[in-house]
Amino acid sequence: MKIAVLGTGPVGQQVSAKLAELSHEVTIGTQDVGAAMARTEPDTFGNPPFPQWREQHPGIAVGTLAEAAASAELVVNATNGAASIDALEMAGEQNLAGKVLIDIANPLDFSQDMPPSLLVSNTDSLGEQIQRRFPDTKVVKALNTVNAYLMVDPKQLAGGDHTMFVSGNDVDAKTQVVTLLESFGWSDVIDLGDISTARGTEMYLSLWVRIYTLGSPMFNLKIVR
Amino acid sequence: MKIAVLGTGPVGQQVSAKLAELSHEVTIGTQDVGAAMARTEPDTFGNPPFPQWREQHPGIAVGTLAEAAASAELVVNATNGAASIDALEMAGEQNLAGKVLIDIANPLDFSQDMPPSLLVSNTDSLGEQIQRRFPDTKVVKALNTVNAYLMVDPKQLAGGDHTMFVSGNDVDAKTQVVTLLESFGWSDVIDLGDISTARGTEMYLSLWVRIYTLGSPMFNLKIVR
Numbered sequence: 001m002k003i004a005v006l007g008t009g010p011v012g013q014q015v016s017a018k019l020a021e022l023s024h025e026v027t028i029g030t031q032d033v034g035a036a037m038a039r040t041e042p043d044t045f046g047n048p049p050f051p052q053w054r055e056q057h058p059g060i061a062v063g064t065l066a067e068a069a070a071s072a073e074l075v076v077n078a079t080n081g082a083a084s085i086d087a088l089e090m091a092g093e094q095n096l097a098g099k100v101l102i103d104i105a106n107p108l109d110f111s112q113d114m115p116p117s118l119l120v121s122n123t124d125s126l127g128e129q130i131q132r133r134f135p136d137t138k139v140v141k142a143l144n145t146v147n148a149y150l151m152v153d154p155k156q157l158a159g160g161d162h163t164m165f166v167s168g169n170d171v172d173a174k175t176q177v178v179t180l181l182e183s184f185g186w187s188d189v190i191d192l193g194d195i196s197t198a199r200g201t202e203m204y205l206s207l208w209v210r211i212y213t214l215g216s217p218m219f220n221l222k223i224v225r
Numbered sequence: 226m227k228i229a230v231l232g233t234g235p236v237g238q239q240v241s242a243k244l245a246e247l248s249h250e251v252t253i254g255t256q257d258v259g260a261a262m263a264r265t266e267p268d269t270f271g272n273p274p275f276p277q278w279r280e281q282h283p284g285i286a287v288g289t290l291a292e293a294a295a296s297a298e299l300v301v302n303a304t305n306g307a308a309s310i311d312a313l314e315m316a317g318e319q320n321l322a323g324k325v326l327i328d329i330a331n332p333l334d335f336s337q338d339m340p341p342s343l344l345v346s347n348t349d350s351l352g353e354q355i356q357r358r359f360p361d362t363k364v365v366k367a368l369n370t371v372n373a374y375l376m377v378d379p380k381q382l383a384g385g386d387h388t389m390f391v392s393g394n395d396v397d398a399k400t401q402v403v404t405l406l407e408s409f410g411w412s413d414v415i416d417l418g419d420i421s422t423a424r425g426t427e428m429y430l431s432l433w434v435r436i437y438t439l440g441s442p443m444f445n446l447k448i449v450r
Contacts (some may be wrong), residue, residue: 004447103405112348115348117348117424118347121346121347121428122342122343122346122347122431123337123342132314156236157449157450158449160331161449162447162449165432171442190436190439192435192436192439193438193439197435199342199435200431200432200433200435200436201432201434203346203428203431203432204345204428204429204431204432206347206388206424206425206428206429207426207428207429208419208425209425210418210422210424210425211417211425211448213414213418214228214415214417214418215374215450217450219448219449219450220448220449221446221447221449222387222443222446222447222449223383223436223446224382224383224386224387224445224446224447225440225441225443225444225445
């Protein structure tokens, strides 16, 4: 499948590489291709600069957000949650229309105290904001509850015996996303319901960041039932 | 130990009964003893009226919020989260001073759409509000992430292989609460840190209510790490 992954950070890199490994035709989209390819410093997480990652993944195309989205059948939002609406507007409403969009972003607010709080929560969510702004796109919230490495390789933790969630208004879109998640190794996926249920998984981040603070990001929750 | 359980709802009933079973000297506190003892209708969850429960638990004393708190060495807040500050003020600041208070309440807002949102979240929490209002009390947030039946008998689900959290500023108070949780059957208790980490467990409720909506309340999360 032709897939656009919007965002060149650790999430965009991990998801792109996994999709390419699974033989999808991937374009990674960024606001400014020249700027991304000119990076020479590690990112804020200490990951190698984008051009170095790019060299190791020659099969993945690089383009602007609009170029990536235009050519794709399915789009992944792996941009910074605080800037996702802007980035998706740059990708272009017409380039997203009619397509499934997997929204991985979390609206984290790093401007106040650490750990971060959320820019939107409780009675709204980033998933809903994106769905309202792009009504012709089928938004499915998923993968936002784990770190980038677990997203694409859940079996490295407890053989994959932990839980992933999907939220979205379109049942067929969620089915398609669950199939993709299964190809990543996810075996326990709970469909929470419509896109408003993204409030639940985004607000869980408030607990996630505090567990992360205690040690490693390589953990996830299992819903025991 | 002499323990006051404030609140006569399902949480107060379950926790009182378990503590009494474990040979603690329990007083269950209510705003109006006469009104509680005059109830003849099941509560909103379909549980039997309080006097019927009271008859089955003759070893548990009943008193006002202030009477219960005054005589106790440890206090449990099992009141409605929307009214907890008021209830604790009725219990009396001097009756709570110097004591450990286990705060189980969640600040759920049932006045808007279902499932409920939170009255306070993201940059504050009910646990912190209580700690600020009662600075001489050692507030420990715990047990607010599971239903009343699992709180006191975690082993009925997956042999108890799931996670409980504690948040609080006083390390000794948390140690005392963890010992009490272990006596209930909890074996995986994570100390998240100071009382501000109650934001994490209270905001998790947004996910909890949506998983509950799918089926049964008899579930919990296990932090797989």
